Every structure is written in structure tokens, then in C-alpha cells.
Amino acid sequence: MLTPEQIARVPKVLLHDHLDGGVRPETVAAIAERTGHELPVSDPAALGEWFAAAAASGSLVRYLETFEHTVGVMQTTEDLVQVARECVEDLADDGVVYAEVRWAPEQHLREGLSLTAAVDAVREGFAQGTAEAARRGRTIHARQILTAMRHQARSLEIAELAVAYRDRGVVGFDIAGAEAGYPPTRHLDAFEYLHRENAHFTIHAGEAFGLPSIWQAIQWCGTDRLGHGVRIIDDIDLTDPDDPKLGRLAAYVRDKRIPLELCPSSNVQTGAAPSIAEHPIGTLTSLGFRVTVNTDNRLMSQTSMTREMALLVDAFRYDLDDLRWFTVNAMKSAFLPFDQRLALIQDAIKPGYAI
Numbered sequence: 434m435l436t437p438e439q440i441a442r443v444p445k446v447l448l449h450d451h452l453d454g455g456v457r458p459e460t461v462a463a464i465a466e467r468t469g470h471e472l473p474v475s476d477p478a479a480l481g482e483w484f485a486a487a488a489a490s491g492s493l494v495r496y497l498e499t500f501e502h503t504v505g506v507m508q509t510t511e512d513l514v515q516v517a518r519e520c521v522e523d524l525a526d527d528g529v530v531y532a533e534v535r536w537a538p539e540q541h542l543r544e545g546l547s548l549t550a551a552v553d554a555v556r557e558g559f560a561q562g563t564a565e566a567a568r569r570g571r572t573i574h575a576r577q578i579l580t581a582m583r584h585q586a587r588s589l590e591i592a593e594l595a596v597a598y599r600d601r602g603v604v605g606f607d608i609a610g611a612e613a614g615y616p617p618t619r620h621l622d623a624f625e626y627l628h629r630e631n632a633h634f635t636i637h638a639g640e641a642f643g644l645p646s647i648w649q650a651i652q653w654c655g656t657d658r659l660g661h662g663v664r665i666i667d668d669i670d671l672t673d674p675d676d677p678k679l680g681r682l683a684a685y686v687r688d689k690r691i692p693l694e695l696c697p698s699s700n701v702q703t704g705a706a707p708s709i710a711e712h713p714i715g716t717l718t719s720l721g722f723r724v725t726v727n728t729d730n731r732l733m734s735q736t737s738m739t740r741e742m743a744l745l746v747d748a749f750r751y752d753l754d755d756l757r758w759f760t761v762n763a764m765k766s767a768f769l770p771f772d773q774r775l776a777l778i779q780d781a782i783k784p785g786y787a788i
């Protein structure tokens with residue numbers, strides 16, 4: 434069986450990781466100390482435990498409340514640069530060769546930053562982190578996905594921001610936040626705008642809410658990928674384990690090769706899956722869906738790409754071929770131009786697994 438050390442060494446691709454869900458606990462504590470942001474506990478180790486415990490309530494809404502303490506310390510250029518730089522360093526140290534990291538610029542304006550200044554700060558942090566990783570002998574390509582919060586009404590503006598920065602490190606758009614009560618069709622104007630601009634987007638759907646949300650995200654909004662999408666399992670009849678029957682929507686998702694950005698640990702914490710061993714990723718993988726493995730929020734789940742893959746290896750006995758399949762799936766599904774995706778598969782992923 435693969436060890437975590439072996440998994441750490443192979444190239445990994447990450448499509449679903451939140452910048453404000455991956456801040457180092459030490460950094461949350463240090464910035465909070467400097468800015469006066471009040472934390473539930475101040476010791477970094479205890480703070481890491483606090484985030485994980487508070488996020489594991491089985492409710493997405495309560496899970497999201499913990500972000501107050503990361504967003505709260507990401508309000509100035511200096512703080513955003515630091516968090517973005519450390520994010521890229523941590524991913525590179527974990528063996529991630531390509532990452533799309535998402536965050537919601539509209540949540541970072543409390544101290545007077547403009548939307549563009551916030552995006553520029555993250556861009557600068559990513560450049561610094563990439564350079565630092567290179568100094569350590571690691572090559573990583575990091576891009577931003579700009580998220581709009583689904584309970585707010587700024588999605589068109591954020592979509593325009595993503596398009597304005599499409600040649601400056603931003604590869605796509607997303608909506609996130611509490612799913613129940615905030616269907617993706619609330620943001621149809623943003624998605625229609627992105628279509629007209631030939632731009633890429635993903636939608637958090639099928640996490641806290643089921644098939645109607647996935648159906649809207651695909652058939653009304655025209656999403657390229659599904660953030661989570663784990664509840665597509667509800668459209669598969671597994672009564673006879675030897676003969677699973679896909680409903681129309683599940684068949685459409687599989688036929689169209691719509692990528693599922695699955696995040697096992699996060700799904701267990703928010704109650705979208707009962708456990709890692711019972712996570713639908715096993716079934717969806719064996720049925721040939723376009724499955725990718727992701728971290729979602731490394732801080733809240735105390736995880737990494739290596740750990741998510743190690744958990745799956747442990748639960749489903751996956752081998753190196755399976756991990757390479759997840760990785761190539763993710764690279765194929767990235768919002769990077771096709772030639773660059775191909776180059777990363779040929780030049781980084783395949784040789785890395787061959788070794």
C-alpha cells in the first residue's frame with residue numbers, strides 16, 4: 434500500500450482550494466495579534482484544533498461561520514500578500530504542481546481595499562510563493578479563481594473582475610457560501626455574461642443541497658465544473674450493486690465528462706458524506722465519472738492533497754495508477770489553456786509518476 438511519503442512525492446493537481454480556508458494557524462494568530470482581530474483562542478496549535486472542531490458540526494452554515502476568523506485577518510495588501518505567498522509555498526511543499534485557488538474579493542474590502550487592489554495583492558503573493566518554491570527546487574503554477582458569495586448580489590461585478598484579470602493570473606469564476614436558499618440561478622446574469630466572454634466558471638453545487646442545485650448549475654447556468662457535486666450519487670440507483678442505474682442527470686454529467694471537484698474530508702465535516710469509507714467518490718470513480726480529488730479548506734480540515742489521497746488509498750485501496758488518473762483528470766479539467774494543460778501532463782505529471 435502507498436505510504437503518505439510516496440504520495441507526497443508524486444505530482445498533484447488541485448482545482449478546489451479556498452485561499453481563506455487554507456491560512457496557516459500561526460499566520461491567523463500573528464495577524465490577529467497585530468490588527469486586534471479577536472480570536473476564540475490565540476495559541477496557534479489550539480487555534481488549528483478550534484477551526485477543525487468548529488467546522489465539523491455536520492452543517493455547512495456553521496462550517497462557514499469559522500471563516501470569519503480567516504477573512505478577518507485578510508483585509509490589507511500586506512496580509513493578503515502573506516497569506517497568498519504561504520498558500521503557494523505550502524502547496525508546493527506538498528507536491529502540488531498546478532493549483533487553482535479561489536477566494537471572494539468582495540469579503541476583503543473592510544479596511545478600504547478596492548476589488549482590484551485585493552486581486553493584485555493575491556497575484557503578488559502567488560508570484561512570491563512561486564519564486565520561493567523555485568528556490569527550494571519546486572515548480573508550481575498557481576492561478577486564481579474569483580468567487581462571488583451566493584447570498585450577496587455582487588456576482589456580475591465579480592465576474593467582470595475575473596474577465597478583466599483573465600490575462601493576469603485569474604482563470605475562472607465561482608459562487609460559494611450557503612447553498613440552501615441561494616440557488617445558482619440567482620446569479621444567471623453573471624453566468625450569461627461569462628458565456629458571452631468565452632470565460633470559464635465552476636459552481637458550488639450538490640454539497641448541502643441535492644440534485645435540483647446540480648441540475649440548475651448545469652442546465653440553467655451552464656457550469657464547466659461542479660464544486661463538490663457529490664450528491665449526484667442521489668441520482669444513481671444502487672439497489673443492485675452489480676448493476677447501478679444512472680438517472681438522466683447523472684448520465685448527463687458522466688456523458689458530458691463534467692468534472693466533479695470532490696473534497697472528501699470537507700464533505701464529512703459538513704455532513705455531505707457519512708465517512709471517508711462511505712464517500713460516494715468510490716462509486717463515482719468506479720462508474721467512470723470525471724472525478725478529481727481536492728482539499729477545499731486545508732485549515733478547517735487539517736488536511737493537504739497528500740492527506741486526502743492517503744485517506745482514499747486507505748479506504749479504497751487505490752494505487753499509483755488511480756492517483757495518476759485523478760491527477761490527469763484534474764489537469765484535463767483545469768481552466769488553463771489546452772496547450773498548457775497538455776504540457777503539464779506530458780512534462781510534469783507523467784514523468785513524475787513514472788519515477
Ligand SMILES: O=c1[nH]cnc2c1ncn2[C@H]1C[C@H](O)[C@@H](CO)O1
Nearest residue numbers: 451453500535536537580609610637
Ligand atoms: O465547501 C464550501 N461550500 C460553500 N462555500 C464554501 C465552502 N468552503 C468555503 N466556502 C466559502 C467561504 C469562503 O469565505 C468563501 C470564499 O473562499 O467560500
Ligand SMILES: [Zn+2]
Nearest residue numbers: 451637660729
Ligand atoms: Zn469549496
